[in-house]
Amino acid sequence: MSVIEIIIKYHEGLLGGLLVTLKLCAIIWTFGIVAGISLGYLGFRHKLWIGNILSSFSFLLSGVPVLVLLFWLHYPLQEILQINIDPFITAAAALSIINILAVSDIVRDALVEFPNEYIIAGQVCGLKKRQIYLQIQFPIILRKIIPSLLTTQVSMLQLTLFASLISVEEIFKVAQRINASVYRPIEIYSALAIFFLLICLPLNGLAIWLKHNYTRNLSEK
Amino acid sequence: MLQIEKICKKFAGNSVLRNISLDIEPGTITCVIGPSGAGKTTLLRTIGMLEFPESGRVSIDDEKYAFPLKSIAGREPWPKITMVFQQLFIWPHLTIKQNILLPIGKNISPEKYRQFEKLVKTFRMNSFLDRYPNQVSLGQKQRAAIVRALMLSPK
The missing domain is CATH 3.40.50.300 (P-loop containing nucleotide triphosphate hydrolases)
Incomplete structure (x- = not known):
């Protein structure tokens, strides 16, 4: 049975798995980008409270492997709280937390490293605060964070594979189940690798292209 | 004065x-x-x-x-007084031309544009107006910073 034949035969299952993966990604990306950017900005503005809390959480989380966090949220925490949460929600929550903290770190670092002199140069040229923000600060910071944001989101897509380990029926789990019934690991996992390559490589390529073409040298500071 | x-x-x-x-x-x-x-x-x-x-x-x-004064909000002296910084601080995301014209605003009067063209000619900047700051030399950036300040017609 070739890769194509496997895909055709199990297309419903694979499509279902793909949809779960994409749904998981959509949640993780949305929460990560919206909440991460907001928290990153708030962490920069209120360094003492929000900034330090975010740094502490990031530091704490950097010492916990993703898999351990996922399992801890899925088994012990639910056991302690005597609740039973859908594994999909648990995976979405765990990966969203990781993404939110990663994005907020990127945004906070970009804001902290932003050379204040560009703002002063705008002031002495008679620009208003709003103009400085919209025409100088925002575009420079956006150009700086977009490549890192893209690569982080690609990593998050790859991390969704871990959701299969707490029984989320995403594409990897479906591929595993198909393999268990037909035992064609080379074909099945090659197809899976191609699927991830097709999604991840263009995004990573775009990140590199943006970095080269739009992230200007800020070394003047 | x-x-x-x-x-x-x-x-x-x-x-x-x-x-x-x-x-x-x-x-x-x-x-x-x-x-x-x-x-x-x-x-x-x-x-x-x-x-x-x-x-x-x-x-x-x-x-x-x-x-002592805490704030000059609403009484800012810029661009009546402006500065060319030692480190220049040419905005890196804009071309040299955009750097010079950004403070002037979108609706540039013909008179202001003539001033711009005159300064560009005086400072011999035509060849690098559409380049980004990281694509020009330090001397060219210095000229851009001076022209950016002069365009504001400070006192």
Whole structure:
């Protein structure tokens, strides 16, 4: 049975798995980008409270492997709280937390490293605060964070594979189940690798292209 | 007319400017000369209202600032007074032309555009107007920073 034949035969299952993966990604990306950017900005503005809390959480989380966090949220925490949460929600929550903290770190670092002199140069040229923000600060910071944001989101897509380990029926789990019934690991996992390559490589390529073409040298500071 | 009277400024307890007074007439060139750490930049930043002194007075035409002062909100002297920084601070995401024209705004009058063309010709900038700051030399960036300031027609 070739890769194509496997895909055709199990297309419903694979499509279902793909949809779960994409749904998981959509949640993780949305929460990560919206909440991460907001928290990153708030962490920069209120360094003492929000900034330090975010740094502490990031530091704490950097010492916990993703898999351990996922399992801890899925088994012990639910056991302690005597609740039973859908594994999909648990995976979405765990990966969203990781993404939110990663994005907020990127945004906070970009804001902290932003050379204040560009703002002063705008002031002495008679620009208003709003103009400085919209025409100088925002575009420079956006150009700086977009490549890192893209690569982080690609990593998050790859991390969704871990959701299969707490029984989320995403594409990897479906591929595993198909393999268990037909035992064609080379074909099945090659197809899976191609699927991830097709999604991840263009995004990573775009990140590199943006970095080269739009992230200007800020070394003047 | 720019007048500075008895300006005093301290950094971490160290007196950097002590009772500095200075009058600068419009259309004149004034040089401030001194060794490193003498306070030249601090004086210029004070004149440009980027730093506030502990005491003294600064008058720019009819606008008078008496220190100590917490804020100059609503009375900003820019671009009547503007600065060309030592490190230039040409905005990196804009081309040289955009850097010069951004402070002028979107609706540039024909007269202002003629001024721009004249300055570009005087400073020989035509060949690199559409380049980004990281694609030009330091000398070219310096010219761009000077033209950006001159375009604002400071006093």
